[in-house]
Amino acid sequence: MSSTMTTTVDRAPAPADPGPPVPRRRRRRRLVALGFLAPAVLGFGLFFAYPLVATVFFSFTRSDGLNPPEWVGPRNYVHLVTSDPVAHTAAANTLWLVVVLTVLRVVFALGVASVLARIRRGAGFFRTVFYLPALAPPVAATLAFVFLFNPGTGPVNAGLRAIGIDSPPGWFTDPAWAKPSLTLLMLWCSGELTIIILAALLDVPTELYEAAALDGAGAWSRFRHVTLPSIAPVLLFGVVNSVILALQFFTQAVVGGSVASGGAEMAGHSKNLGWPGNSTLTFPAWLYQQGFRYFNMGYAAAMCTVLFLVSFACTVVLIRRLRSAAGTGEAR
Amino acid sequence: MTTLDTPLDASPSRAASRPRAAGPGARSALHWIAVHSLALALTLMFLLPLVFIALTAVMSDQQALTSQLWPREWHWENFAHVFTRSPMLSYFGNSLLYSGLATVGMLLSSVPAAYALARLRWRGRNLAFFAVVAAMLLPPQVVAVPLYLLWAQLGLTGTLWPLVVPYLLGDFFSIFLLRQFFLTIPEDYADAARVDGCSELQVLWRVILPMARPGIAAAALFCFLYTWNDYFGPLLYAGERPESWTLSVALASFRGLHHVEWNLTMAATVLVMLPAVVLFLFAQKSFVKGITFTGVKG
Numbered sequence: 001m002s003s004t005m006t007t008t009v010d011r012a013p014a015p016a017d018p019g020p021p022v023p024r025r026r027r028r029r030r031l032v033a034l035g036f037l038a039p040a041v042l043g044f045g046l047f048f049a050y051p052l053v054a055t056v057f058f059s060f061t062r063s064d065g066l067n068p069p070e071w072v073g074p075r076n077y078v079h080l081v082t083s084d085p086v087a088h089t090a091a092a093n094t095l096w097l098v099v100v101l102t103v104l105r106v107v108f109a110l111g112v113a114s115v116l117a118r119i120r121r122g123a124g125f126f127r128t129v130f131y132l133p134a135l136a137p138p139v140a141a142t143l144a145f146v147f148l149f150n151p152g153t154g155p156v157n158a159g160l161r162a163i164g165i166d167s168p169p170g171w172f173t174d175p176a177w178a179k180p181s182l183t184l185l186m187l188w189c190s191g192e193l194t195i196i197i198l199a200a201l202l203d204v205p206t207e208l209y210e211a212a213a214l215d216g217a218g219a220w221s222r223f224r225h226v227t228l229p230s231i232a233p234v235l236l237f238g239v240v241n242s243v244i245l246a247l248q249f250f251t252q253a254v255v256g257g258s259v260a261s262g263g264a265e266m267a268g269h270s271k272n273l274g275w276p277g278n279s280t281l282t283f284p285a286w287l288y289q290q291g292f293r294y295f296n297m298g299y300a301a302a303m304c305t306v307l308f309l310v311s312f313a314c315t316v317v318l319i320r321r322l323r324s325a326a327g328t329g330e331a332r
Numbered sequence: 333m334t335t336l337d338t339p340l341d342a343s344p345s346r347a348a349s350r351p352r353a354a355g356p357g358a359r360s361a362l363h364w365i366a367v368h369s370l371a372l373a374l375t376l377m378f379l380l381p382l383v384f385i386a387l388t389a390v391m392s393d394q395q396a397l398t399s400q401l402w403p404r405e406w407h408w409e410n411f412a413h414v415f416t417r418s419p420m421l422s423y424f425g426n427s428l429l430y431s432g433l434a435t436v437g438m439l440l441s442s443v444p445a446a447y448a449l450a451r452l453r454w455r456g457r458n459l460a461f462f463a464v465v466a467a468m469l470l471p472p473q474v475v476a477v478p479l480y481l482l483w484a485q486l487g488l489t490g491t492l493w494p495l496v497v498p499y500l501l502g503d504f505f506s507i508f509l510l511r512q513f514f515l516t517i518p519e520d521y522a523d524a525a526r527v528d529g530c531s532e533l534q535v536l537w538r539v540i541l542p543m544a545r546p547g548i549a550a551a552a553l554f555c556f557l558y559t560w561n562d563y564f565g566p567l568l569y570a571g572e573r574p575e576s577w578t579l580s581v582a583l584a585s586f587r588g589l590h591h592v593e594w595n596l597t598m599a600a601t602v603l604v605m606l607p608a609v610v611l612f613l614f615a616q617k618s619f620v621k622g623i624t625f626t627g628v629k630g
Contacts, residue, residue, distance in 0.1 A: 032452065050478065144381060
């Protein structure tokens, strides 16, 4: 702190005017900052700090939102761990997404970005095309994919039959294929990450490639020893981003399951949640169902707390790695 | 968190002019062909779904149930039917209200906060920035239970206010993005203004804002798009009350109501996608800039 203080004093216009004494100036500065931050501080307290603490409190109660919450100790957590098989399925589905979606999304975005980085003419056109699906509202994109991957009449399976695959997968209607279908949907919409990685790729100094080429490094070796270390921080950002995306995966799963089931009810209300066979039931979806459809709000709060702890742990671990990777990246 | 102090330029011109190490002659020609055929394949992969959606949207309802790809007759009136079959216009209005108010509120509350985090010197600034990142990364479902109860007590569930009001009190992702932008503006300009006797508010208004216009545009676009696409929020607070539905919530239940009419469902899908696409085509540069800025946070 004191070093920044000195720099300000150094920049003061005239030595003849020493200004107010330091403590007063510091207080003034804090007041100005507080004035600028006031709405955000209020928002932070009301919509982040308070609900976070309250969620932990509610997780130890039985609460239906109407009657005052009743303290039950750790019973919600015990129930979650020992006697809610649906929650276990949901957790397993979310874990599946965290692993598969994260890996495929980062690899796919890196692949597409690598192609984009090598295109000179029409680069703007290709970039627009690859980014366009990322703009589609998730609900709209999900509806479109359920239609395209319709096992009987959808264009995808029509195409697969045309090239000689006689029994193409049932995609959103097959428990084994529902999550892979959702993953494909997410890859189609991954243009944002592609643009981020592309910017990092274009930022790698050309001299590094030239030096590596002079040393006789092949394409793979250049990628491994020049590209990867240079873009490591951005790739790790992609991993953090994808893990968070997967942990809170809700919309596409809920809408996809409900629309594919042909259920006549509103998505999110549906008895067809997680259809087919709970294969698309994610942890946040089950949490939503418990809290806002069954009004087991204490139990939902326990699930929220678990989700928070897991996502916080993931974020901290990944940001640590991110920082150390950024450090080594700069050292090179 | 390390901070980014150099602007990241990803404009197409630079990408286009970037030299690449490649050998002369046949090898580079082969390389060119390989890269471009790959790009073409990817283009088809990204574009074909959109094309099929658009084609299905103008088919007859019987044909939409077949695996034929090309419309036999072009039923442009499908788009009109979307509006007559459901109160699409009122959903559109709700979406516009939610996204518009949220974006304006975000700008009013988050621009000063981001400036305080980027350029004002005060004790606890780094801690506050860490708090912003933590809040930004929190899954929205985690805090849903107490917030829902809070809004229910205020009698505002069933409306979109529970979604709009938080934006008036700072949006953490926008604060983060704007801070990254403000850091790229050389401090000297602000200092010069301070020497001239400007208060911090004047510095922000007269010096920083004009220079940060692309950044502010990007933050506004992201905010608008995020709220426009949001499904969880409107479902949570307004799911029970169809008068308050946004386009996303309405679209999710559209197919439930119009069971076999895939053509109308796809026409509605096109209509919901359209505003975002138009916005993007008009403000592509700001988008690309904003996206690259989110990535360099590490």
